[in-house]
Amino acid sequence: MIPNLLASIAAIDPLPKSPPSDDFWMPTNASTFASDIDSLYHFLYWLSVVSCGGIFLVMAYFVVRYKAGDRSHNEVGDNTSHHNTALEITWSVIPLFIVIFIFVWGFRGFVDLRTPPKDTLEIHAQAKKWNWLFSYPGGHKDPNLHVPIGKDVRIIIQSEDVLHSLYIPAFRTKMDAVPGRYTDLWFNATKPGSYPVFCAEYCGTSHSDMLATAVVHEEGGYKQWLEEVSVFKGSPVELGAKMYDERGCKTCHSTDGSTLVGPSWKGIWGTDRRFADGSTGKVDENYIAESINNPSGKIVEGFAPSMPTYQGQLTDEQINGIVEYIKSLK
Numbered sequence: 001m002i003p004n005l006l007a008s009i010a011a012i013d014p015l016p017k018s019p020p021s022d023d024f025w026m027p028t029n030a031s032t033f034a035s036d037i038d039s040l041y042h043f044l045y046w047l048s049v050v051s052c053g054g055i056f057l058v059m060a061y062f063v064v065r066y067k068a069g070d071r072s073h074n075e076v077g078d079n080t081s082h083h084n085t086a087l088e089i090t091w092s093v094i095p096l097f098i099v100i101f102i103f104v105w106g107f108r109g110f111v112d113l114r115t116p117p118k119d120t121l122e123i124h125a126q127a128k129k130w131n132w133l134f135s136y137p138g139g140h141k142d143p144n145l146h147v148p149i150g151k152d153v154r155i156i157i158q159s160e161d162v163l164h165s166l167y168i169p170a171f172r173t174k175m176d177a178v179p180g181r182y183t184d185l186w187f188n189a190t191k192p193g194s195y196p197v198f199c200a201e202y203c204g205t206s207h208s209d210m211l212a213t214a215v216v217h218e219e220g221g222y223k224q225w226l227e228e229v230s231v232f233k234g235s236p237v238e239l240g241a242k243m244y245d246e247r248g249c250k251t252c253h254s255t256d257g258s259t260l261v262g263p264s265w266k267g268i269w270g271t272d273r274r275f276a277d278g279s280t281g282k283v284d285e286n287y288i289a290e291s292i293n294n295p296s297g298k299i300v301e302g303f304a305p306s307m308p309t310y311q312g313q314l315t316d317e318q319i320n321g322i323v324e325y326i327k328s329l330k
């Protein structure tokens with residue numbers, strides 16, 4: 001029964017695993033908050049152990065020291081002292097200073113947790129039954145949280161339906177996702193690796209499956225990851241239109257037939273072109289790719305060679321998108 005249960009739990013995919021921790025009580029420590037929070041926790045823990053142990057010792061001592069000699073002592077108590085002012089002031093004032101110390105320590109940590117610094121990397125987290133969706137600068141959306149190491153990151157949290165809570169134990173931070181309201185949290189990750197992300201607010205049937213992984217990338221790795229995953233998901237024509245808008249094509253090439261700095265893209269597909277050197281050629285895939293990578297190679301008659309090269313700046317997929325976009329401009 002138990003092995004079957006364990007096997008079925010292990011089969012849930014993806015189940016984020018917490019890396020082994022140096023600390024007996026706490027999960028791995030992977031943010032700038034963690035050591036302060038852990039120190040406060042350990043302080044409270046050992047204070048409780050020492051106080052509790054001290055009370056038990058005194059109790060045991062009293063049990064032995066004041067044990068009744070015989071049954072008659074149980075009936076009438078001896079008249080001992082009722083009051084010791086010095087003792088009572090001591091056991092009130094010392095704990096007072098201890099709890100003030102704990103309050104100041106905790107409050108400073110809380111203010112730090114709740115105050116994102118300026119100039120953070122902003123990532124949006126969308127909660128819904130029952131998964132997380134993270135949106136990155138540039139528009140990429142991902143079920144997992146990817147962050148660079150050593151950078152202040154602010155997560156802006158929203159919920160589509162009910163209360164959820166974004167909880168990343170390795171970063172020692174947590175914040176509720178509230179429908180109809182923005183909430184946020186921030187952290188600065190200190191250790192590359194993968195850490196579990198939980199939902200910490202009961203949100204229905206699959207609450208416990210509302211898992212994600214927080215990936216802390218090495219120096220430079222986050223940028224590389226974002227570039228790799230930011231591949232456009234639409235059709236090639238849509239990708240071409242996006243490149244046309246975003247990469248500066250539209251400054252010089254119209255799509256309505258009007259002449260700007262360079263020839264319009266409208267209706268040129270498949271036509272014959274005459275070049276400045278007197279040669280001719282057809283507008284096909286190779287011609288467009290060549291014009292992007294080596295614009296001065298074939299200058300259309302009547303135009304100046306003013307286009308910069310895009311060699312290495314566009315992927316093959318993006319160039320193909322531009323080709324398809326030009327084809328579509330009948």
Ligand code: CUA
Pocket residue numbers: 127128129130163164165199200201202203204207208210
């Ligand atoms: Cu979402 Cu619990």
